[in-house]
Amino acid sequence: MGKKPKSQAGKDKAAARKIILPEGHQKVPGVEEQNETFKPNEEPGLPGSNYKILGDTVGYDDGGVADLTLMLDLDDLVLRRKRGEKAYYEAECKDLLPRQTTGVMAKSSRRQQKVQLAQVLFGDDPDTSGNSEEIYSPPIPDDEDPILTRQIIKNLATSKEALKLSIILEEPACMAMSMVEIAKRTILLKDKEGADDALRVLEKACEIAGSDFYDLDLVKVETMDVPAVKPNYQKNSTKPGLSNPVSLKVMPERVSHLCLRSSWLHMGNSYAAKGEEQKAREYYQKVFPLLVNEPRCHRIDGERHALYINIGNSYIREENFTAAEEQYKMAHQLGQDHVDAKQGSEDDGLTMIIGANRARAKALQKKGETDEAKALLKEVIEQQLKLNAAIAKRKKEEEASILAAQKAHQAEALKAKQ
Numbered sequence: 001m002g003k004k005p006k007s008q009a010g011k012d013k014a015a016a017r018k019i020i021l022p023e024g025h026q027k028v029p030g031v032e033e034q035n036e037t038f039k040p041n042e043e044p045g046l047p048g049s050n051y052k053i054l055g056d057t058v059g060y061d062d063g064g065v066a067d068l069t070l071m072l073d074l075d076d077l078v079l080r081r082k083r084g085e086k087a088y089y090e091a092e093c094k095d096l097l098p099r100q101t102t103g104v105m106a107k108s109s110r111r112q113q114k115v116q117l118a119q120v121l122f123g124d125d126p127d128t129s130g131n132s133e134e135i136y137s138p139p140i141p142d143d144e145d146p147i148l149t150r151q152i153i154k155n156l157a158t159s160k161e162a163l164k165l166s167i168i169l170e171e172p173a174c175m176a177m178s179m180v181e182i183a184k185r186t187i188l189l190k191d192k193e194g195a196d197d198a199l200r201v202l203e204k205a206c207e208i209a210g211s212d213f214y215d216l217d218l219v220k221v222e223t224m225d226v227p228a229v230k231p232n233y234q235k236n237s238t239k240p241g242l243s244n245p246v247s248l249k250v251m252p253e254r255v256s257h258l259c260l261r262s263s264w265l266h267m268g269n270s271y272a273a274k275g276e277e278q279k280a281r282e283y284y285q286k287v288f289p290l291l292v293n294e295p296r297c298h299r300i301d302g303e304r305h306a307l308y309i310n311i312g313n314s315y316i317r318e319e320n321f322t323a324a325e326e327q328y329k330m331a332h333q334l335g336q337d338h339v340d341a342k343q344g345s346e347d348d349g350l351t352m353i354i355g356a357n358r359a360r361a362k363a364l365q366k367k368g369e370t371d372e373a374k375a376l377l378k379e380v381i382e383q384q385l386k387l388n389a390a391i392a393k394r395k396k397e398e399e400a401s402i403l404a405a406q407k408a409h410q411a412e413a414l415k416a417k418q
Contacts, residue, residue: 028080034252039066040295044344052343054296061297068122070255071173072114081250098170105165113169120162121177132355133184134306136269136280136313139191149189156185164223167216172208172242175219176259179205182222183266187273195273197227202267209259211244213237257290261303268310277314284311298348301334305352308334309359316363324363332356347391354383 040059044052051061073079079097080088091097092110099110108116159181166174183198183205190197201222207214215237221227240246242256268283284307294300312327331352338349357380364373 028075028077028085031081031248031250031252034070034077034254040297051298051345051348052341054337054341054343057295061295061299064299067254067258068118070252071177071258072118073171073173073251074111074114076110078250098168100165100168110169113165114171117162117165117169117171117174120158121174121181132306133188134265134269134303135309135355136187136272138273152185152189156182156189159185160223160225163219167220167223172239173255173259176205176208176242177262179208179219179222180259180262180266183270187266187269192273192275195270198270198273199267200227202263202270205259205263206267207237208239208241209243209256209263210241212241213244214239214241261287261290265303265307265310272310272314272317275317277318280314281311284314296337298338298345301338302348302352305331305334305355309355312359312363316359316366319366321363321367325360328356328360328363331359347387350383350387354380354387357383 039062040053040057041062042059044060053059053061076088076097083091088097097110099113100106100108105113105116159178163175163178163182166172166178179201183201186194186198186201204214204219204222208219215235216239217236218229221229242251242259243253247256264283264286268280271277271280271283287303287307291300291304308327308331312324312331315321315324315327335349335352335354335356338345339353341349357376361373361376361380364370364376
């Protein structure tokens with residue numbers, strides 16, 4: 001155990017070596033405690049995240065909070081496992097942990113910078129024209145919206161900034177997701193002309209999420225306005241991927257799966273933009289095995305829905321209407337299940353139904369069945385108007401409820417003062 005210090009100088013040195021854990025500190029959980037496919041809430045959470053899970057699973061969807069926590073690692077669980085609690089908190093006290101130390105975020109803590117990164121990567125993004133970003137839709141000739149184009153260019157630049165920050169913070173999962181955003185917006189901006197660039201970026205994202213090693217310098221290249229490497233560059237893959245055995249000692253494999261799900265979906269979209277429909281379907285299909293153990297909640301079913309619609313659309317472009325109809329039916333059924341269950345996600349279910357019907361209407365139009373297409377499109381418009389009215393009414397009721405609660409609180413405070 002060693003000798004106890006007798007002199008005051010020796011006692012001071014011993015005290016300096018002791019680590020004082022921050023208030024509210026909790027012991028870092030083991031990887032196996034985090035390595036769950038999904039852990040639902042026992043009770044409804046905040047509004048917008050209190051949907052009950054369909055099927056045999058008991059509980060409520062957490063709105064993706066657990067997945068977001070894994071991706072961002074706000075509590076630095078990975079670093080704490082790697083370094084040990086003492087070394088980690090000593091580094092934190094001395095401001096030695098990776099963070100941006102220049103520019104507008106120089107005064108922000110590492111945690112605050114991660115929160116800002118989350119807002120960029122996972123916040124609501126109004127840069128689309130009504131269709132989901134997860135569903136590939138070829139551009140309509142001579143139908144460019146200059147305002148929308150400028151917004152996509154801005155968001156593409158923002159994604160590159162997110163990648164820079166992810167590299168500084170040394171967060172590989174955020175690097176992979178930043179690259180997915182770069183590829184997604186490249187396709188939105190350039191379509192077929194940007195498909196090869198998008199695929200290059202997504203292949204690097206898959207390397208980060210994979211079981212082998214990746215070259216960090218090649219990742220840094222994607223932060224440039226015009227990515228380029230020297231002709232004689234020798235690839236130096238030294239960083240372990242998220243599902244590499246080295247990485248799995250300190251982080252759950254689910255982090256890798258979350259990155260791969262997004263990467264493969266958009267690789268499918270990139271191949272669809274190139275006109276390689278079979279290759280596109282191969283990547284869409286690769287996502288399904290990673291969803292087998294996922295719950296039937298509106299969030300995950302929305303992901304399944306996008307895959308079915310993408311696969312159906314790829315068949316339509318090949319004029320295989322029978323195969324496409326099968327995919328649209330499965331997409332429609334996902335939405336119908338949520339509408340029928342009446343467990344809080346009816347709006348999302350109706351959105352899925354509208355999406356499937358819209359895709360079917362376009363297919364019927366391409367097939368030459370114009371009357372049927374018009375009838376279905378009319379139904380889609382009616383459904384959308386009904387949904388918009390229901391959402392507006394609910395929002396108004398929620399605002400009225402919040403206002404009433406505020407007035408009641410003010411009345412109580414005034415009464416207490418008297």
